[in-house]
Amino acid sequence: MNASSPPGMSQPPRPLPAEMLAQLQARFGAQLSTAAAVRQQHGRDESPFDVPPPDAVLFCHSTEDVAEAVRLAAQHKVPVIPYGAGSSLEGHLLAVQGGLSLDLSRMSQVLALQPEDLTVTVQAGVLRSQLNQAVRHAGLFFPIDPGADASIGGMTATRASGTNAVRYGTMRENVLGLTVVTAQGEVIRTGTRARKSSAGYDLTRLLVGSEGTLGVITDITLRLHPLPEHVAAAICSFPDVASAVQTTIALIQMGVPIARCELMDAHAVRAVNARDHLGLKESPLLLMEFHGSPAGVAEQTAVAQELAREHGGEDFQWATTPEERTRLWAARHHAFFSTLQMRPGSRAITTDACVPISRLAENVVQALEEAAATGLPHAAVGHVGDGNFHMIYLIDPAQPEEREVVEQLNERLVRRAIASGGTCTGEHGIGLHKQGFLREEAGEGGVAMMRALKAALDPHQILNPGKIFQA
Incomplete structure (x- = not known):
């Protein structure tokens, strides 16, 4: 697989015919744009794929706008691709067969x-x-x-x-x-x-x-x-990723009702320190949050500290004010873009997998060891409280061999997750990038049933074609 020819582009493009474009312009006027800059914006997400942009973009204001546009697309058998905030990671919004991008961002009530x-x-x-x-x-x-x-x-x-x-x-x-x-x-x-x-x-x-x-x-x-009556957040550093993940497993198995439990490896911590000037210890850490009554939160945090110490956790830092918590969570949310800044001019390939909590430590550690062996910049973050983790790999877009190395890392990571009883994607979705893994996870029979549903509900394959599986 390479950035210029993702799955879904094996089908011929279905551009907007002049008749449909005229009908859209007559009905929607300035809501419709064919400007190159607008089309380019709607033909790019956070995935590594380079795909031609949609033929036009319609800014919808209502359900009826969407319905009228889809009725026209159905008449002409032209693809329609829904567009929200453009933050998807697996190529969900890319117009791999051309067509009309339906921008729903103005439907904001x-x-x-x-x-x-x-x-x-x-x-x-x-x-x-x-x-x-x-x-x-x-x-x-x-x-x-x-x-x-x-x-x-x-x-x-x-x-x-x-x-x-x-x-x-x-x-x-x-x-x-x-x-x-x-x-x-x-x-x-x-x-x-x-x-x-x-x-x-x-x-x-x-x-x-x-x-x-x-x-x-x-x-x-x-x-x-x-809204919870009381909230407390804490950062705890660990000597290695395995210790942090083992603490998470112990918390879940003890039944501690933790609200958030996020992992950042040393590379991710280093990246957010550089971007947000946090001064965190640059070793693997857990960022935890507890919700409940003051007494309940105190009990939860005491158990969490005890379990963390048993696994080598140290340097607990507590944040109980909204401002302190916001600062910590902003850094976690910025981890993707912070990591990108560690290699200027690079592009990120991210992957996520989700495994049973008992198999989490081995999956995360092996993914990090394999990434380190390549010498490519990378980082790991994860919603480890539910067994979901993400790898961020940085590649030079001018070096296709780096892309190939990362795809091999991704393949091993995902297959290991599936073999552990997990899934190829915990939350990113299939999109363009993980279609082959869906077959491995669901089996040919499962994918055939999905195809049958798609064919029954969308017989002309106009709704975001080329995603999840090829027609």
Whole structure:
């Protein structure tokens, strides 16, 4: 695999015909752009792939805008690719067969807040930070935190999770219902605000994580959670990665209700120190957060300190004020871009895997040992409380042999995770990059069933084609 020819481009492009372009211009006017700069912006994400941009970009304002655009695309059999905040890592938004990019970022309204039911309905373009700002006055928050300030629509489409997943779950557990535009341009609604249902197929869960290949998600109803009464965060340094991960395993197996437990290896710590001037000890560390009553948090932190000391943990640093916690978590969220700055001009290839907690230490250690043996710059971070870890590799885009080395590292890491009873991706999704691994994980029969669903719901293959698997 190389950066210029990712999976999905084996199919011929399906550009916008002049007739469709004229129809879009007549209906949407200035909402439609064919400007090169706009198209280039919508043809690039955080993946390493270089792909021609979409033929045009439509800035949608409503579900009806999306529905009308998809109806036109269906008539002309032209691909449509949903676009949120552009922060995806596996090429989800790339127009590998050409077509129309549907930018949902202007669909940014919080439609309905029901604090008594702990639910909220938002448009797909609402950003995670914007949502939390809107519900904070009601004493509530939305806990899914993938690091990037992603859109709720994109987080739903990729089944995102992140730092709080160990306690609050992923998008799968926190999405109650959806408004979706089908491949025929029909608007359907799935799910309800009720906490459970046995009514028919679970279409909501089918669409969560479908990466825009089964429908365009326009509105999302979410489960909210009360803001914790008390929060404490701590950093603890360890002599090696294995000790940090073993501490995490002990915390989970002891039943400590930790809210966040994040790993950063020495390279990642060095990178955030350089970028954010933190002065952290440059050795592997855990960044932990505890939620609850003051007494409950005190009990949790005492257990955490004892377990950490048993595994060589030292230099506990506590942060109890919002400002201190924000500073620490900002550094963790900046780890990707901080690592990029360690090799100016480089591009990052990231991968994630998720394994049973008992197999986490061996998987992380082996991935780091293999990366170190290549001599290429790299770093490891992870939501290790739920067995999910990420490797960031830095390559010189002018040296294709470096890309090949990293792809080999990625292949070994993912296959080892699958062999451990884990998954090829805990939260990034399949996109373009992990299609072969999906076959290994789900089997040919499982992928065949997914293909059958895709063919039934999108017979002309217009919804984000080339992603998850090739047509």
